[in-house]
Amino acid sequence: MTTTEVSDDDFQEILAQTRHFVRTAVVPREQEILAHDRVPDDLREQAKKMGLFGYAIPQDWGGLGLNLAQDVELAMELGYTSLALRSMFGTNNGIAGQVLVGFGTDEQKSRWLEPMATGDVVASFALTEPGAGSNPSGLRTKAVRDDADWIINGQKRFITNAPTADLFIVFARTRPADDQGAGIAVFLVPADADGVVVGAKDAKMGQEGAWTSDVNFDDVRVPASALIGGSEDIGYRAAMISLARGRVHIAALSVGTAQRALDESVAYAATATQGGTPIGNFQLVQAMIADQQTGVLAGRALVRDAARRWVNNEDRRIAPSAAKLFCTEMVGQVADLAVQIHGGSGYMREVTVERIYRDVRLLRLYEGTSEIQRLIIGANLVKTAQRENT
Template identity: 85%
Template sequence: MTTAEVPEVSDQDFQEILAQTRHFVRSAVLPREQQILAEDRVPDDLRAHAKKMGLFGYAIPQQWGGLGLDLGQDVELAMELGYSSLALRSMFGTNNGIAGQVLVGFGTDKQKARWLEPMASGDVVASFALTEPGAGSNPAGLKTKAIRDGSTDNAAWTISGQKRFITNAPVADLFIVFARTRPADPQGPGIAVFLVPADAAGVEVGAKDSKMGQEGAWTADVSFDDVKVGTDALIGGTEDIGYRAAMTSLARGRIHIAALAVGIAQRALDESVAYAATATQGGAPIGTFQLVQAMLADQQTGVLAGRALVRDAARLWVTNQDRRVAPSAAKLFCTEMAGRVADLGVQIHGGSGYMRGVAVERIYRDVRLLRLYEGTSEIQRLIIGSNLVKTARR
């Protein structure tokens, strides 16, 4: 059974971390959003600043070189990181989230000692290689194969397959690769997870994807062509950990993404309020018009509800009361809410909101992805509904 998370950072110390992060995002990152968008990359000095602040390892335990924030603290940080370009958070999101948490929760002590400290420092960027052309939100459908070389327990493995939309793949040093070792059977799904260095023979990273939004957050396809890895590459030392590791890491990540959505929705709201208070129509600020006020009210209500839901879902996770329904409910509501708030932001801005260089135009494109990764909204509904029925039947 998964144990409750134990915070390693006091409330007082965390408030200082939060204040520093807020200052960094608002004073250093926000003024350079257009540069990030135009160049499709986060400037090196911002990356170096994030490393110095410990952001590449904020959710990695202190034992392994990180800051050791629990999920309750993680979501507060995510709401600040979401306020500006999501490319910033994407730089270190996989180290702290879906990739790093697989190692934190399921790796052997030797594997943790080898990889977590350089991940926490930002010297190693890890990518979570799960999604495939034919297997996205449902990991059970993956086709990448890992074949044991030989018949003894000490044999190495050969990995072959194709992964798609892998975050940070173009700059990754390490891939956390999920592969099928056998067909699903009564003993389990037959999915294992491996540590594969990016420079291993047979690993090929495709061209950087051109996306609708989130410029500067890089994704790419990754192919594994008879990639040889040793026995020490099998995370947890057992074949049957992969599916559980994926589901646990994704569930935790869903609460983080929900918090990110709240942060970007807050930004869209703030931009909308500022515009409504200053832009005029017929000599009067448009914010004096009741229909505009109604849109602002809907934005504010969504943000407040999302923030409360995220905090509650994080609390339930940390105390190990609910790690199934609450993460999916938080991600479903908050990412859908962020889409509505961004849409209203464009509407409030009128024609200006459709113009490049205006914050709500970028936000409108950026938030669309939040409803797709870490499991689509449709998958979240299936998780929530099926678990409610299972609980009732028990």
């Protein structure tokens, strides 16, 4: 099938609608999301009607068909509010959905991508384990052949959207790594399959409304048609490519949240007074705002460049890691400065920058920690230089 491109005019309309939805419908209800630890059903329905559950799924399969350069512009808008909103449909468009888009058979895509695009199916990316996080080569979940079927056993941890998932994209080892590959396959496992046990919702530092939990697979039997791409050796490559793409998205999300923290800081500094003088008139406060603005501008430029390189197939390894590393570290610094600018008020619950400060800490951990990104960047630069010298 051919992939239909979204025109600039159409995309600008999608972007404008998303921005309006975020600023007018979601931002006023952030405290409700925080207090109840859930995104209200009516906001979920609006997101479904807008096509947000499938914005990065190709139009051939019922989605909006945005490429990564467009994806990051949308992500910067979504990052402006509670990160639970984006998390609600993030796995459909990102790390879970892209495995199917990139590696699924036509039959698998036909069965699952359209209901994912409409939001009728929530897909969850089941890779992380107690002993295998940023480096999936260490995973222990096993899949063993039983005639034409596969039997899956293992435990997954911190799985986003697991409590509401209809489908798990499950990575499992079918054999030890060898010369043929990593021995990691990926399977389509319906959440209601016998032996799938979803644990209690995790209690996290932040990101209220974005649910994660453990998932156990106890002798879960799936047919041969559940093996994504029909190959045992697709799993590791599918995970790496999906995660790399996701890193650019997370970087963009970080820029959106940093912009919100900056806007909150400027608004507070312009109105809050100390000794009768607006604190924004003080040079040290202005310096903090200047550092925030510089980080936001640098992050936005880096994200856009990394997305362009991905779309043009120029760099799908170093640039995603560099963008993710810089932007997730940057938003942490911007959030910290936002709390500092707010003073004691910034430490109080139900103040926006306090929530942001907690929410963004996770961004440095998932889709590969900052340390993993540094290893990817450094190792690949050195390997490139070594190849050029041989």
